[in-house]
Amino acid sequence: MKIPFVSFEKMHDEIKDELTGKFQQVLAKNWFIQGEELAKFEEEYAAYCGVKYCVGVGNGLDALFLPLKAYGIGTGDEVIVPSNTFIATALAVSYTGATPVFVEPTLESFDIDPARIEEKITDKTKAIMAVHLYGQPAPMDEIMEIAKRHNLKVIEDSAQAHGALYKGKHVGSLGDGAGFSFYPGKNLGALGDAGAFVTDDKELADKVRALGNYGSDYKYHHIYQGNNSRLDEMQAAFLRIKLKNLDRWNANRIETAEKYLAGIKNPEIALPTIMPDTKHVFHIFAIRCARRDELEKFLNEKGIGTNKHYPIPMHLQGAYESLGIKKGELPLAEEISATELSIPMYYGMTEEETGYVIDTINAFK
Numbered sequence: 276m277k278i279p280f281v282s283f284e285k286m287h288d289e290i291k292d293e294l295t296g297k298f299q300q301v302l303a304k305n306w307f308i309q310g311e312e313l314a315k316f317e318e319e320y321a322a323y324c325g326v327k328y329c330v331g332v333g334n335g336l337d338a339l340f341l342p343l344k345a346y347g348i349g350t351g352d353e354v355i356v357p358s359n360t361f362i363a364t365a366l367a368v369s370y371t372g373a374t375p376v377f378v379e380p381t382l383e384s385f386d387i388d389p390a391r392i393e394e395k396i397t398d399k400t401k402a403i404m405a406v407h408l409y410g411q412p413a414p415m416d417e418i419m420e421i422a423k424r425h426n427l428k429v430i431e432d433s434a435q436a437h438g439a440l441y442k443g444k445h446v447g448s449l450g451d452g453a454g455f456s457f458y459p460g461k462n463l464g465a466l467g468d469a470g471a472f473v474t475d476d477k478e479l480a481d482k483v484r485a486l487g488n489y490g491s492d493y494k495y496h497h498i499y500q501g502n503n504s505r506l507d508e509m510q511a512a513f514l515r516i517k518l519k520n521l522d523r524w525n526a527n528r529i530e531t532a533e534k535y536l537a538g539i540k541n542p543e544i545a546l547p548t549i550m551p552d553t554k555h556v557f558h559i560f561a562i563r564c565a566r567r568d569e570l571e572k573f574l575n576e577k578g579i580g581t582n583k584h585y586p587i588p589m590h591l592q593g594a595y596e597s598l599g600i601k602k603g604e605l606p607l608a609e610e611i612s613a614t615e616l617s618i619p620m621y622y623g624m625t626e627e628e629t630g631y632v633i634d635t636i637n638a639f640k
């Protein structure tokens with residue numbers, strides 16, 4: 276049996292005619308940037324997240340960078356970032372000129388450990404990036420409480436967690452604002468690059484919108500030195516179709532995760548934990564194993580696709596050499612990098628496929 280790490284086939288098969296119809300409709304209109312499809316998607320996605328405003332942008336990185344820029348965060352400032360995340364969370368901070376300050380996760384949740392945040396707060400700290408990694412909501416009550424006490428902004432990096440819930444509320448509605456990525460492989464993915472920023476703060480939404488459109492509040496009138504980062508009509512139209520299916524597609528991922536959690540019994544494997552009072556949407560099903568590289572080779576040889584999220588922690592990447600953080604200084608991020616393995620997780624995996632993944636992992640000795 277051959278099981279890829281990820282496949283869009285079943286998801287796209289279900290909506291192929293709708294997508295094709297929309298393509299023709301947008302093409303016929305000959306209006307490709309900032310039109311009706313974007314306005315409708317923004318309205319629908321804000322409602323889905325339970326917030327007042329949504330601003331479509333070019334990608335997830337900009338959905339995180341633009342609000343930091345809008346807050347005036349920049350050179351000399353510090354922003355708290357989990358040490359275990361995709362590099363985009365930290366780059367969003369670096370692009371403003373501010374410095375990312377890494378805080379370790381818990382091995383249980385893979386998300387930031389709220390008990391370790393305060394020791395990293397200085398008088399330069401301006402914000403916390405709360406990442407809902409792998410689809411698991413971060414501990415937002417604790418994060419918001421710390422932020423309030425130190426007068427910090429909280430931006431949720433929701434790029435891996437569309438549709439996830441924390442105490443019954445959608446991620447994206449829990450901080451001061453949130454960035455989403457619609458990279459094709461995300462739980463809600465476009466057919467190319469796209470992203471969105473959501474918030475209840477009108478002033479912030481307006482500023483992010485202007486910053487993503489050359490700093491312009493109306494045509495050829497520029498109040499800021501902005502960027503060009505917009506969500507185009509074609510992607511917005513495709514996303515509207517996909518959004519209608521998101522909860523159902525997530526439910527299917529969760530069913531697969533439940534099968535994995537019940538079926539994988541190999542004592543060498545640590546299974547992911549679903550934290551209390553959260554709906555984890557399993558963007559990634561992350562297991563840990565001391566002999567991770569051997570396990571990966573074994574699974575790949577048996578036709579099972581895998582991935583590592585992420586093989587090198589950010590502080591040991593060339594990109595962040597200048598921070599001068601040495602190996603051993605962030606041992607939990609390093610531990611996850613050395614032991615984490617992501618196993619197949621996508622909409623439409625069959626009983627037979629999940630069964631084969633489970634049996635193969637259980638056969639690893």
Ligand SMILES: *Cc1c(COP(=O)(O)O)cnc(C)c1O
Nearest residue numbers: 334335336361363364434456458
């Ligand atoms: C994918 C991702 C991003 C960046 O999104 P892009 O659309 O690729 O720019 C940011 N943060 C996290 C945690 C991600 O997984």
